[in-house]
Amino acid sequence: xxxxxxxxxxxxxxxxxxxxxxxxxxxxxxxxxxxxxxxxxxxxxxxxxxxxxxxxxxxxxxxxxxxxxxxxxxxxxxxxxxxxxxxxxxxxxxxxxxxxxxxxxxxxxxxxxxxxxxxxxxxxxxxxxxxxxxxxxxxxxxxxxxxxxxxxxxxxxxxxxxxxxxxxxxxxxxxxxxxxxxxxxxxxxxxxxxxxxxxxxxxxxxxxxxxxxxxxxxxxxxxxxxxxxxxxxxxxxxxxxxxxxxxxxxxxxxxxxxxxxxxxxxxxxxxxxxxxxxxxxxxxxxxxxxxxxxxxxxxxxxxxxxxxxxxxxxxxxxxxxxxxxxxxxxxxxxxxxxxxxxxxxxxxxxxxxxxxxxxxxxxxxxxxxxxxxxxxxxxxxxxxxxxxxxxxxxxxxxxxxxxxxxxxxxxxxxxxxxxxxxxxxxxxxxxxxxxxxxxxxxxxxxxxxxxxxxxxxxxxxxxxxxxxxxxxxxxxxxxxxxxxxxxxxxxxxxxxxxxxxxxxxxxxxxxxxxxxxxxxxxxxxxxxxx
Amino acid sequence: xxxxxxxxxxxxxxxxxxxxxxxxxxxxxxxxxxxxxxxxxxxxxxxxxxxxxxxxxxxxxxxxxxxxxxxxxxxxxxxxxxxxxxxxxxxxxxxxxxxxxxxxxxxxxxxxxxxxxxxxxxxxxxxxxxxxx
Numbered sequence: 131x132x133x134x135x136x137x138x139x140x141x142x143x144x145x146x147x148x149x150x151x152x153x154x155x156x157x158x159x160x161x162x163x164x165x166x167x168x169x170x171x172x173x174x175x176x177x178x179x180x181x182x183x184x185x186x187x188x189x190x191x192x193x194x195x196x197x198x199x200x201x202x203x204x205x206x207x208x209x210x211x212x213x214x215x216x217x218x219x220x221x222x223x224x225x226x227x228x229x230x231x232x233x234x235x236x237x238x239x240x241x242x243x244x245x246x247x248x249x250x251x252x253x254x255x256x257x258x259x260x261x262x263x264x265x266x267x268x269x270x271x272x273x274x275x276x277x278x279x280x281x282x283x284x285x286x287x288x289x290x291x292x293x294x295x296x297x298x299x300x301x302x303x304x305x306x307x308x309x310x311x312x313x314x315x316x317x318x319x320x321x322x323x324x325x326x327x328x329x330x331x332x333x334x335x336x337x338x339x340x341x342x343x344x345x346x347x348x349x350x351x352x353x354x355x356x357x358x359x360x361x362x363x364x365x366x367x368x369x370x371x372x373x374x375x376x377x378x379x380x381x382x383x384x385x386x387x388x389x390x391x392x393x394x395x396x397x398x399x400x401x402x403x404x405x406x407x408x409x410x411x412x413x414x415x416x417x418x419x420x421x422x423x424x425x426x427x428x429x430x431x432x433x434x435x436x437x438x439x440x441x442x443x444x445x446x447x448x449x450x451x452x453x454x455x456x457x458x459x460x461x462x463x464x465x466x467x468x469x470x471x472x473x474x475x476x477x478x479x480x481x482x483x484x485x486x487x488x489x490x491x492x493x494x495x496x497x498x499x500x501x502x503x504x505x506x507x508x509x510x511x512x513x514x515x516x517x518x519x520x521x522x523x524x525x526x527x528x529x530x531x532x533x534x535x536x537x538x539x540x541x542x543x544x545x546x547x548x549x550x551x552x553x554x555x556x557x558x559x560x561x562x563x564x565x566x567x568x569x570x571x572x573x574x575x576x577x578x579x580x581x582x583x584x585x586x587x588x589x590x591x592x593x594x595x596x597x598x599x600x601x602x603x604x605x606x607x608x609x610x611x612x613x614x615x616x617x618x619x620x621x622x623x624x625x626x627x628x629x630x631x632x633x634x635x636x637x638x639x640x641x642x643x644x645x646x647x648x649x650x651x652x653x654x655x656x657x658x659x660x
Numbered sequence: 661x662x663x664x665x666x667x668x669x670x671x672x673x674x675x676x677x678x679x680x681x682x683x684x685x686x687x688x689x690x691x692x693x694x695x696x697x698x699x700x701x702x703x704x705x706x707x708x709x710x711x712x713x714x715x716x717x718x719x720x721x722x723x724x725x726x727x728x729x730x731x732x733x734x735x736x737x738x739x740x741x742x743x744x745x746x747x748x749x750x751x752x753x754x755x756x757x758x759x760x761x762x763x764x765x766x767x768x769x770x771x772x773x774x775x776x777x778x779x780x781x782x783x784x785x786x787x788x789x790x791x792x793x
Contacts, residue, residue, distance in 0.1 A: 220674040220725055235730025236674055309676025309700055350679050436679075440774035473774050474754065475726070549682055556683045560778045569775045582756065585726070658699040660682055660689075 144394035145352030145551075147517055153509035161512055166502035170410035172403045172515065174461040175426040179502035180493075186464035187489045188265060188430065192217030192242035193476050194589040196252035199242040203257060205479065211486060213295070214257070215265040215466065217241035217476075218275070223310045225271045225644030228593035237590035240476070241267075245597050246639045250278040251285070260288040264295035265340070265430070270312040272299040273321045274643050277630040280333075296337040296386055296430070299325055302363040302535055303342050305656070306544045307349035312644060315536050317651035321626065323370045328627040330381045337386040339367060340430065346544075347390035348436045350552020353401045354518055356390060358525030359535075359544050361408055365526075366535040368417060378417045382424035391457040391465075392434040393449065397518070400511055402460030403503075404519035405429070408526075431457035432466040438473040442568035443580055446470040451488050458498055459505060465489055471580050478583040545659040597639070604637040612636040613646050620650040665789050666716040670698040670707045672735070673727045680752060681722035687778040688720075688785070704734040711739075711747055717789050723753040728763065736766045748788055752776065 141149040150157075164170070167177030176182055189211055192199045203214055219241040221233035227245040228237045237243045244250055254264075259282065268275045276297050283293055301318040304311045311318070322339065329338035343360035351359070364385065371381050389405065391398055409427040413419040433453040438446045447470045454467050467485040469477030477485070493499060505511040532538045539545070558564035565571045612633040619629040633643050669685040671678055678700060685697045696714050698707060711719050723731060732751060739745055751763060752772040760771035770784055 220727075224674045226674070232674065235727040236725060239726040240675070304676075309678060311676075348679070349677075350683075474756065549686075552679055553683055553686050556687075556778065560687075566775075570777070656699070658678075658682070658697055660685055660697060 143353070143397040143514070144392065145354055145397060147354070147397070147514070147521070153513055155509065157509050157513040158507075161516070166506070169414075169425065171406040171426055173503035173506045175406065175428060175463075177502070179461060180458075180499035181502075184493055184499065185458065185462055186213045186263070187211050187486060187493075188213040188215045188464045188466055189482060189486055190215040190217050190265075190267065190432070190466050191477070191482065192219075193583070194238040194242065194585050195592055196242055196244065196249045198589070200253055200255050200257070202479070206482075206486070207257075207262070209483060209486060210490065213263045213265065213464065216253070216267065218266075218268050219243045220310075222275070222640060223268060223270065225274075225312050225640055227597060227639045227641030228590065229597050230641055233590075235590075237593050238585050243589065243593045244275065244278070244640065245593065246600055246637050247278050247281055247634045248596070248600050248637065249593075250275075250282050254282050254286075258288070259283045259286055260292045265298075266295070267298045269298055269301050269304050269308075269310055270318065271640055271644055272297055273325050273626060273630055274634065274640055276325060277627065277634045281631060281635050290332045291334060293333050294335045296340050297325065298342060298388070299339045300342045300363065300388075302366060302539065303345050303360070305539045305654075306346055306359060306363075307351070307548060308345040309656070311654050311656075313647065313651040314654045315539065317647075318654075319366075319370050319536075322367065323374050324625045324627055326367070326371050326381055327374055327376060327625055329384065330376055334384070337384050340386050340388045341367065342388040344388050344390045344432055346548065347392060347434065349548050350436075350555060351548040352551050353392065353394070353397050354521040355525065355544070355547055355551060357401050357405055357408075357518065358522040358529075360387065360389070361405065361412065361522065362526050362529045362535050362538075364409065365412060365416070369534070372417070378413070378419045379421035379424050382413060382417070382419055383421060387427055387429040389429050389431050389457075389462075390434050391431045391453040391462075393437050393453065395452060395456050396505075396511055396514055398453070398456040399460045399505055400514035400518050402429070402431075402457070402462065403511070403515040404522060406461070407515070407519055408522060428463045430464040430466070431460070431462040433457070433468045435468055435472060438468060438470075439566060439569050440473040441577065442574060443470050443473060444578065445568055446473070447484060447488065450485060451492070454488060454492060455498070458492060459503075461503060471582060474580060475582045476585070478581060480581070542657065542659045545656075549659055600637060608636040609633075609638045609642070613638055613642060616643065617646050617650060620647055665693045665718065665785065666696070666714065667693050667718040667720060667785065668696050668698065668707070668711050668714055668716040669720045669722070670702050670710070671700050671722050672702050672704060672707060672731045673723060673725050674701060675723070675725040675727070676700055677724050678722070680724070681720075683778070684720060684722065684752060684781065687782060691782040691786075693785070704731060704738055707735060708738040708742060708744070712742060712744060716747065717792070718748045718750065718785055721749065721751045721753075723751065723755070726754070728753065728755055729759060732763050732768060733766055736768070746792070748785075748792065750781075750785070752781070
């Protein structure tokens with residue numbers, strides 16, 4: 131049996147970092163002691179961490195029509211969830227209206243369908259935007275959707291200065307990993323910067339970007355690649371904002387990050403600790419940030435969707451709990467726990483409730499919230515943190531050497547690194563060197579059947595009908611005028627947010643607005659890197 | 661026969677999650693097949709035209725977004741219209757059991773759900789193409 135129980139040799143982390151048989155004081159001899167809340171914030175951004183403020187429990191959700199998603203949101207808020215997180219469907223993410231030919235078969239499938247301000251009003255009906263923080267996962271058309279959110283808040287009588295939440299608005303990781311791009315990189319970066327600039331001036335409590343490693347990891351990267359590419363993306367956004375004329379300490383405090391929480395418990399904890407350490411130094415040394423808030427990397431974490439298995443799906447509850455624990459040990463500010471049925475479909479209400487309860491059990495029953503950075507001082511975790519930080523810095527230096535992230539993306543560098551890591555991992559699974567319970571070991575022949583959420587196929591027809599009625603009802607002359615002004619704005623160099631706000635308020639649709647921008651900016655297609 | 665099996669790996673629909681498609685493309689290539697990867701956001705028309713031009717024996721469709729019931733029937737219909745029913749179609753992705761059964765009645769040779777092993781996919785394609793030859 132000994133042979134069967136042996137794990138992979140030589141021992142490495144999931145991402146391939148070599149591991150010693152054990153760790154000792156020699157491994158940490160050179161490391162200075164710092165307390166939580168102290169530069170470079172390796173041990174957390176607050177001295178008291180969760181004793182002072184628990185993480186936000188924020189379950190990402192959205193499906194079908196805005197009306198149905200609104201019901202789910204109100205259910206989640208009743209169950210004790212403390213923030214909302216909007217998942218949009220693929221047509222919305224790609225800038226197509228529900229009635230576009232490209233949208234056929236995809237409306238409301240992977241998220242909620244939003245074509246116009248009318249949909250956005252239905253999405254947030256009876257949800258006071260001044261009190262509930264709202265995170266929105268959208269990238270290429272982020273500025274358009276954010277304009278709709280601002281317009282809904284205005285109609286609810288909520289002052290922009292009291293809005294809180296996060297717009298993902300991270301286009302670079304789309305070129306690198308998730309591939310939901312519309313426009314070429316440079317005009318896309320302009321839109322991102324427009325949002326950051328507008329938010330800095332008008333919505334001081336809103337995070338205008340969530341610089342995301344999550345999707346890079348889901349695409350198959352290692353933990354080190356996730357960390358390095360994400361932080362280097364952060365540098366790119368900061369460069370553009372500074373170039374725009376913003377002062378570093380004006381906008382940097384509202385930059386937020388988003389990381390994956392994967393299976394390798396200690397590697398993940400070390401990754402979050404390394405992230406804070408590197409970012410604090412970049413902000414201080416590269417940009418001369420002075421405000422402490424600019425130096426502190428705040429992040430949201432989500433458990434790893436790609437780790438969920440179709441086989442024996444109830445086991446996913448356990449995977450998710452351990453991953454969530456790693457995120458908390460790593461000092462996350464907010465957390466999404468995946469539901470056990472997500473290898474099959476968007477989560478059903480029962481499954482999403484278990485996922486939320488998992489967070490509540492961690493928060494209220496286990497005692498882990500009492501002591502910040504409990505692994506601080508562990509020979510192993512401190513050494514692994516240093517190893518990961520060093521490997522990430524090497525990548526960041528390489529990308530600097532290529533002239534930044536845009537040239538690196540254009541030559542396919544991060545894409546190729548991720549594809550290589552992803553293939554290596556799958557080959558290990560295929561060869562049985564990497565064990566996945568229920569998939570390549572400990573299989574069962576009888577699989578339990580789950581009750582899967584089915585998105586009502588009539589959602590598409592209902593969205594199309596509603597949109598048709600809106601197109602007939604709105605003032606066509608006003609739509610034409612606002613879109614014409616938007617086009618002129620896009621051809622110029624000024625901030626597009628005011629033009630987008632006017633356009634969405636005239637009930638111009640996502641598809642119409644994106645079409646105007648495509649005419650000015652062009653579109654992007656990639657050369658696939660295998 | 662010594663000619664390598666020619667496979668078109670395609671990613672239809674709006675979804676950009678191409679991790680699976682790329683892994684399959686590489687695994688089939690490593691298994692000695694000639695693989696053409698279409699890249700993202702291919703319409704059924706583009707996929708069938710590419711299959712015709714590249715003279716492939718197999719089309720592999722990767723779909724994770726739930727749009728398979730709209731996309732796959734259209735691909736099968738176009739293959740029939742163009743008299744290309746000798747081209748084998750396999751589908752991989754998040755496809756519920758009932759839908760997988762339905763797709764097979766339309767002529768899809770096999771549906772590979774999450775967790776399917778690379779070896780099994782390679783073996784299936786080899787065995788099926790040999791049988792057809």
